[in-house]
Amino acid sequence: MELKDYIVGMACAARKASVGLRTLTADAKNAALVAMAASIDARRAEIKTANARDVEGGRKAGLSSALLDRLTLTDARIDGMIASLKDIAAFDDPVGELIGTRRPEGFVLEKVRTPIGVIVMIYESRPNVTVDAAALCVKSGNAAILRGGSEAMESSRELVRCIREGLARAGVDGNAVQYVDRPDYEAIDLLVSQTGLVDLVVPRGGEKLIQRVVDKATVPDIKHFKGVCHIYVDETADLSMAADVIVNSKVQRPGTCNALEKLLVHSSVAGRLLPMVKEKMPTVELRGDTRAIAILPGTKPATEEDWYAEYLDLILTVKVVDGLDEAAAHIETYGSRHTDGICSNSSRNIERFVSLVDSAVLTVNASTRMSDGGVFGLGAEVGISTDKLHARGPMGLKELTTYKWVLRGDGNLRK
Amino acid sequence: MELKDYIVGMACAARKASVGLRTLTADAKNAALVAMAASIDARRAEIKTANARDVEGGRKAGLSSALLDRLTLTDARIDGMIASLKDIAAFDDPVGELIGTRRPEGFVLEKVRTPIGVIVMIYESRPNVTVDAAALCVKSGNAAILRGGSEAMESSRELVRCIREGLARAGVDGNAVQYVDRPDYEAIDLLVSQTGLVDLVVPRGGEKLIQRVVDKATVPDIKHFKGVCHIYVDETADLSMAADVIVNSKVQRPGTCNALEKLLVHSSVAGRLLPMVKEKMPTVELRGDTRAIAILPGTKPATEEDWYAEYLDLILTVKVVDGLDEAAAHIETYGSRHTDGICSNSSRNIERFVSLVDSAVLTVNASTRMSDGGVFGLGAEVGISTDKLHARGPMGLKELTTYKWVLRGDGNLRK
Numbered sequence: 126m127e128l129k130d131y132i133v134g135m136a137c138a139a140r141k142a143s144v145g146l147r148t149l150t151a152d153a154k155n156a157a158l159v160a161m162a163a164s165i166d167a168r169r170a171e172i173k174t175a176n177a178r179d180v181e182g183g184r185k186a187g188l189s190s191a192l193l194d195r196l197t198l199t200d201a202r203i204d205g206m207i208a209s210l211k212d213i214a215a216f217d218d219p220v221g222e223l224i225g226t227r228r229p230e231g232f233v234l235e236k237v238r239t240p241i242g243v244i245v246m247i248y249e250s251r252p253n254v255t256v257d258a259a260a261l262c263v264k265s266g267n268a269a270i271l272r273g274g275s276e277a278m279e280s281s282r283e284l285v286r287c288i289r290e291g292l293a294r295a296g297v298d299g300n301a302v303q304y305v306d307r308p309d310y311e312a313i314d315l316l317v318s319q320t321g322l323v324d325l326v327v328p329r330g331g332e333k334l335i336q337r338v339v340d341k342a343t344v345p346d347i348k349h350f351k352g353v354c355h356i357y358v359d360e361t362a363d364l365s366m367a368a369d370v371i372v373n374s375k376v377q378r379p380g381t382c383n384a385l386e387k388l389l390v391h392s393s394v395a396g397r398l399l400p401m402v403k404e405k406m407p408t409v410e411l412r413g414d415t416r417a418i419a420i421l422p423g424t425k426p427a428t429e430e431d432w433y434a435e436y437l438d439l440i441l442t443v444k445v446v447d448g449l450d451e452a453a454a455h456i457e458t459y460g461s462r463h464t465d466g467i468c469s470n471s472s473r474n475i476e477r478f479v480s481l482v483d484s485a486v487l488t489v490n491a492s493t494r495m496s497d498g499g500v501f502g503l504g505a506e507v508g509i510s511t512d513k514l515h516a517r518g519p520m521g522l523k524e525l526t527t528y529k530w531v532l533r534g535d536g537n538l539r540k
Numbered sequence: 541m542e543l544k545d546y547i548v549g550m551a552c553a554a555r556k557a558s559v560g561l562r563t564l565t566a567d568a569k570n571a572a573l574v575a576m577a578a579s580i581d582a583r584r585a586e587i588k589t590a591n592a593r594d595v596e597g598g599r600k601a602g603l604s605s606a607l608l609d610r611l612t613l614t615d616a617r618i619d620g621m622i623a624s625l626k627d628i629a630a631f632d633d634p635v636g637e638l639i640g641t642r643r644p645e646g647f648v649l650e651k652v653r654t655p656i657g658v659i660v661m662i663y664e665s666r667p668n669v670t671v672d673a674a675a676l677c678v679k680s681g682n683a684a685i686l687r688g689g690s691e692a693m694e695s696s697r698e699l700v701r702c703i704r705e706g707l708a709r710a711g712v713d714g715n716a717v718q719y720v721d722r723p724d725y726e727a728i729d730l731l732v733s734q735t736g737l738v739d740l741v742v743p744r745g746g747e748k749l750i751q752r753v754v755d756k757a758t759v760p761d762i763k764h765f766k767g768v769c770h771i772y773v774d775e776t777a778d779l780s781m782a783a784d785v786i787v788n789s790k791v792q793r794p795g796t797c798n799a800l801e802k803l804l805v806h807s808s809v810a811g812r813l814l815p816m817v818k819e820k821m822p823t824v825e826l827r828g829d830t831r832a833i834a835i836l837p838g839t840k841p842a843t844e845e846d847w848y849a850e851y852l853d854l855i856l857t858v859k860v861v862d863g864l865d866e867a868a869a870h871i872e873t874y875g876s877r878h879t880d881g882i883c884s885n886s887s888r889n890i891e892r893f894v895s896l897v898d899s900a901v902l903t904v905n906a907s908t909r910m911s912d913g914g915v916f917g918l919g920a921e922v923g924i925s926t927d928k929l930h931a932r933g934p935m936g937l938k939e940l941t942t943y944k945w946v947l948r949g950d951g952n953l954r955k
Contacts, residue, residue, distance in 0.1 A: 144872065144896075147895060147896055147898065148892065148895050148896050221895070227916065227917055229915065229916060229917040232906060232910070234916055234917075237894075239895075239898070241928055241929070242898065242928065320754070324928055324929075325928075325929060339735070339758055340758070343754055343755070345760065345761075345927070345929045346760075347929075363951075366951040369951060369953060370951060370952075370953065373953040373954055377953070377954050378954075457559065477563065479652075479944075479946050480562060480563050480636070480654075481559075481562055481563050483562065483654070483657065483944070484944065485944060485945060486944070486945045486946075486947065487944060487945070487946045487947070488947045488949065489946065489947065489948045489949060490948070490949045490950055490951055490952075491647060491947050491948075491949025491950075491951070491952040491953075492949075492952060492953045492954050494953075494954035495647070495947055495949070495952055495953075495954055496945075496947070497954075500644065500954070501642065501644060501649055501945070501947075502642055502644040502649075512760070513656055513657065513739055513740075513942045514656070514739075514740060514760045514762075514929065514930040514942065515929040515930040517942055517943055517944065517945075518944075518945045519945075527928045527929065527932055528932055529894075529898070529899065529900060529901070529902060529932065529933070530900065530901045530902070530911075530916070530932075530933045530934075531894050531901075531902045531904065532901065532902070532903045532904065532906050532910055532911070532916075533904045533905070533906075534903065534904060534905045534906030534907075534910070535905055535906075536778070536781040536784060536785060536905055536906070537785075537905075537906040537907060537910055538784060538785065538788040538792070538906075538907045538909075538910075539788055539792050539793075539907050539909035539910055539912075539915065
């Protein structure tokens with residue numbers, strides 16, 4: 126089939142499925158999620174065989190051992206997917222929730238939570254994202270079109286087979302979850318321009334992927350982009366606590382989007398803080414501006430590119446600043462509006478930082494690694510939105526819904 | 541100046557102003573709004589002179605008397621703008637509002653309402669929209685770039701002079717409100733592609749304008765598009781009430797986006813309802829499908845285009861259907877997701893209609909003309925969003941904000 130016919134056909138089928146999903150009961154959706162879990166459990170052998178082909182392909186393609194590890198599905202990881210499906214089934218149904226009620230003169234006005242419609246998810250991640258994204262979309266009454274990374278294509282195809290089997294067993298239109306198993310980037314271009322059929326595209330990945338989606342999209346998108354996370358340590362901070370926060374932010378899991386990439390330190394405390402930080406994480410490569418280098422001789426000079434970089438690695442770039450406004454201006458210029466933090470004991474500085482710095486998550490005296498829907502207690506998430514409209518930060522079930530207004534009258538007329 | 545330099549300069553200035561607006565107190569914003577009102581009051585003569593030039597230009601360009609009337613600023617209409625500014629000043633400041641607080645183990649998590657940033661408003665409307673849009677943006681802490689219809693250019697330019705005078709008097713960066721006084725469509729193309737400088741574009745107007753924005757936009761948009769509003773009268777409806785609701789929906793103000801354009805009637809009541817409707821609004825031209833024509837001989841046959849059309853005029857197209865699902869499927873295909881209603885006494889039918897029909901506003905036994913932020917008691921609005929993301933239906937102060945997450949810790953680390 127022509128790629129265009131394939132994609133348009135998929136979008137039409139999703140649109141049709143989404144109409145059925147609108148009026149589905151919570152019980153029916155939960156039954157589908159539980160049936161998906163059962164199907165994955167029953168097909169472990171097939172899933173692992175498909176995954177072994179992906180891993181073998183990845184090895185031949187020279188993927189790093191870290192990436193190969195992320196790609197590999199063990200029984201424990203399959204158990205994790207099954208548990209995640211059951212968790213999502215146990216959540217309250219967001220659809221139909223009464224967000225607000227007003228009683229203007231003579232009628233009742235309700236603001237009711239509803240599905241968005243057809244959601245395209247584009248990601249470059251572990252195979253479990255396929256399961257979580259499908260489950261969160263179905264639970265929120267949306268039809269999903271999934272397009273995962275090509276390195277996990279075989280695993281995702283097998284997982285989607287289980288998901289659709291679960292949907293069918295629960296009497297739900299199987300086209301509620303579809304998977305784009307064509308590797309072409311052109312498939313993405315076509316998907317994100319199906320105005321009228323697709324309601325939202327959620328791209329989650331690197332700069333190249335995001336840029337492509339933004340350039341080609343005519344449907345709305347919510348981007349899950351990079352995290353160039355900063356911590357600013359002011360002149361009032363508890364330096365011992367700040368050093369622990371910085372180290373945890375940087376090294377606890379450096380490959381994640383909420384890991385620390387840049388450290389900004391007030392000049393009056395830099396001379397004490399920076400040596401402490403260096404001593405606590407000797408394996409981290411430090412880069413710095415001239416004032417940081419003066420304090421830590423031998424530090425590599427930071428280039429202009431360093432200030433923009435998301436390393437996802439054991440590298441940290443350090444700048445000495447003369448105050449909060451200079452730190453905020455730096456973050457405004459170089460940050461990615463994901464997660465930025467302050468270490469301070471001045472409530473005046475904290476409140477100014479929190480209102481001045483325009484990021485999805487602001488951390489106060491805490492590790493940037495705490496910026497996570499799970500840690501926040503918000504439940505399963507499809508990712509962290511770095512956009513400002515509709516959903517910002519952790520994007521879970523509620524962020525996969527919209528609302529409608531229902532005016533219940535009794536023959537009311539406009540005067 | 542080159543158009544591109546003009547637009548990019550404007551966007552940079554707006555970005556800069558938006559940083560200052562983030563931390564502005566409610567008092568400072570309200571003082572600016574009150575100063576704008578004073579400036580408009582003091583410059584009535586200049587405003588009316590500028591407006592007379594617009595009206596004269598419109599007359600020469602052959603604008604209809606209805607459009608000329610909408611364009612004309614009288615003292616009463618200027619009083620209305622001043623009152624609107626004072627109303628908006630009296631509203632609660634949405635910025636800084638605590639939307640939610642969570643206390644996961646060991647830290648406090650706050651969800652705080654914040655400005656979006658830089659908002660571009662594109663509209664083809666009365667001059668008062670310039671004042672309302674500017675005021676709502678400033679109140680919500682956003683910098684506004686306004687681009688109104690060219691027929692009201694002179695009036696808007698004078699009003700923006702008053703607005704900026706008010707900002708300056710209150711010590712607010714005047715670039716918080718800027719007006720694009722170049723008539724070129726290319727100015728719009730440039731504005732909506734300023735990724736990184738502009739956060740949102742709100743186009744409000746006809747199909748051609750909206751399509752152009754959608755095609756060119758790389759920044760997010762929230763569209764205020766047409767209203768192809770339907771009412772479905774089912775077999776249980778109070779037909780006398782339904783007829784009154786239909787007549788009010790159609791004739792109370794036919795030129796608005798929430799006026800009724802299509803009537804769907806259950807076949808078992810069409811024979812009684814349609815003659816009542818016709819008798820109650822003899823000046824309205826009816827068009828219909830074959831079954832409607834059989835009931836009302838002489839009715840003009842509806843074409844395929846009729847079902848999609850937003851007439852904004854005294855025309856109504858009528859279809860006889862055999863049930864709710866047929867009505868809902870028709871609305872799904874031909875509707876614009878603005879406002880659609882049902883007249884029914886069956887709670888089963890009402891609930892199914894309300895969950896199945898995917899429109900911003902669903903009216904139950906009420907005129908579609910009630911679909912209005914003012915009638916809803918939501919306060920001043922920039923328009924009615926026909927999109928599904930971020931803001932749906934009436935778009936007021938809260939819909940001009942986003943949120944951020946603030947994690948207040950005490951040295952919390954990720955385990």
